[in-house]
Amino acid sequence: MQLRDVISSRLLRLVDDGRDGHEGLDRPVHRTVTIDLPDPRRFVCPGDLVLTGLTWLRQDPQRPDAFVRILVEAGAAALGAGEAEFGHVPVALEEACTRHGLPLLAIGVDVSFTSVAEFVARRQAGARVGNLAALVDRHRRLTATGRTGGGAEALLELLLSELDLRAHVLSPTGRLVAGTRPALTEETATALAGRFLAAERAGRRPPHRTTIRTVPYSLFPVRSDPTAAAAPTDWLVAVEADSGDWPGEHIDLVERLAALVAVERADRHADRDPGRRAAGRLLGPLESASGGAAATEAAARLTATLTGTNGPGEEPRWQPVAARLDAPTGGAPVRDLLEEVLLHPRCLGPDAAHRIAVTGAGDPGEAVAFVLLARGEELTSGAVRQVAGGALPLALRDGERLSIGLGDPVRDPADLRHALAEARHARRVAAAPDAAGTGPVSSVGVCGPADMASHVMSLLPLIPAEARRAFSRRLLSPLYEYDRRHHSDLVPTLRAFLDHDGSWARCGEALHLHVNSLRYRISRIESLTGRNLTRLEDKMDFAAALRMH
Known part of the structure; x- marks a missing residue:
């Protein structure tokens, strides 16, 4: 902002020095600093609007020239003098400012220094928001034309550098998609996701404000369509600040950032489409009694789709996962819920996106995933239960239950058929209210091969009701x-x-x-x-x- 912007507030008035009253009004003002010491040199920086009550001048009437000279040498933008001490701005101070070319502003007795400082701070924040908004628009244009805008990490770094706000993008399971440093702990991320999902489920208007361990957070939804209803699969932007006293432009800016994150999420979602289609082509032969050769071919194609190679290599190991969302009326896409669970690094590590293929299973409430395992790796029911049972239950409505079943890892596509049947059996066990590790009916249940073998009672849900x-x-x-x-x-x-x-x-x-x-x-x-x-x-x-x- 410029000095003329400060004068336009009518909180201060320019003291006419007898020459051009508008001289120097284009000077930039960076901040205000209040000083009532006779020697201000340690406290003044270039671009400062120095506010003083003039108590030092009553103590030393010969000081004005030295005081003003120090301000000019330090690069001060102007001097704001309060009239409360003398009832007016002393002539000696006016003459000193004229000699050294420093604009002098008078602050009436009915105007507090705090109101001046707050005005400057608000205008500066507005300018920073405007600059950041321009950068966000640039990012949006780059994204629209297919050029890289730097991704979610770049957007959050802009927020940090321009508004000094730390922010993080989280999935509904608490997976950290992007974030400023230092990163959130897994416990905090899961808690934020849970509180966000609970607030969305309750129909509260975002941003949702919460506090974790004395740190305030404001939670914004990431939705491709801002008018769409809340869903358990929504991502969120968690800003480390209380948005309760933010001006409207701050809220609008973060919402625009969230919209850009939604675009990036859609791109990531589209990148997984080839794997989903290949998984769908594999599911058909596995469910057919005469599809042995077709299943072998489809498994090879799925491997090539996920790994990007068709040549010989180590024989892949697959682990099937079955999921179902029982909901009285509709419900979230279970395929997307299952993807979000498996993408959490606690389940399969940070590179899971390139080793998971999820497809629908005919029934809109069911989905099947094929997980390409790394050497020595196995997806465990304990890890899946910890991820799925963390935040997601807070998003499910009364009567809804997400059940997930895991099969054994296999290499041969002929064995994959049996492993898929095992995953579906385990899912039916997980759907029972008394299955191991489950909670109330409107919750999440997970069961794997180890759970099935641990107790004969775990087989009861396989018997027709x-x-x-x-x-x-x-x-x-x-x-x-x-x-x-x-x-x-x-x-x-x-x-x-x-x-x-x-x-x-x-x-x-x-x-x-x-x-x-x-x-x-x-x-x-x-x-x-x-x-x-x-x-x-x-x-x-x-x-x-x-x-x-």
Whole structure:
């Protein structure tokens, strides 16, 4: 800004030096500095508008010439003198400014120095926003013409350099897409993604303001269409500042940055289209009983698509992943949700984008991924569960459940068919509310080969739901009926007996029953059901029936 811009605020007025009253008004003003010391040389920088209350002049009436000369030597833009001390600007100070060519401005008694400083700061911030907005527009034009604009990292560096704002681009799982240094911790990134998704799900208007460990953040959605509804697959821009007192141009600027990030995201999304199409061509033969040769050929094409090579090399290892989003009405594209989970570096490392191909599976609520594994690598249910169960559940609506199943890594396309079937079985296990590692129904469930082999009860969800209910009803209905008629507790007793591994002493202690009373109840259970709780098979049947009830 220029000195004439300061005068236009009417907070200060130019003291006429008897010559051209507009001389020197094109001088640039960088900041304000308030000084009431007789020697200001240590505090003045080029372009400063120096504000002074003139208390030093009352102490030393002979000082004006030396004071003004120091300001001129330091490169000050002008001197603003308050009239409160003398009721006017002293003539000696006016004459000194005239001799040394320093513009002199009068500050009335009803004007605070703070208001002058705030005006200059606001105008300077507005100028910086204008410069940054021009750079953003340039970036947009470069992107529109197919030329590189520097990517999301360059945009965030502009924000840091021009407005001193640190910002980060995050995926809905908390994956750091781009960011200024130092980088966010994984814990903070996941927390920010979760709070963003929760605010979007609640329908609150962005930017969403939050605080993590005393650091304020403002969260802006990254959507290709700003008018589109919020989705669990949306990225976000997290700015390390509280936008509550920002001027409108700051909000608009970050929203424009978010729109440019959306363009870059669309480009990355399009780069994965060849892999998606190749995965779709592989899925068909794998689901066909007579597609062995076709599956082998399709797997080779998928390998070439992802690696960019057709020549001989190490035999690839593939791991299939199946996913489904159960939603009462519609729901997010499960393919995009699965991609976002697998792209997190905790799952497969930072280069995962070049080794993942995700395709729809016919049903709009299902998707299948084929993961090209590096040497010695394996996608684990633990890693997927940690990523998928972090922020994403906060975006799912009531009644929605994302279930993910993993198959074993294989090399032969003939084995890939069995591995895909295993992934789908694991997904059905993950969809059950009581599957290992899952939470409430409107959440996320993950299951892999290790989970399937860990306990026979994990296989229960593979049995059709009606068959499970019929088995449980036939075995347990005599006990429930007896409890209803006699106001007894045979079913809770059975559950406690199995939970304590058939120990009479520990079960009796837990139920506050004498062992003889416990033995009587167990005998009634055996009599009503025709089973024997000393036999392992009958214990397992009872445990399964209670689990399925």
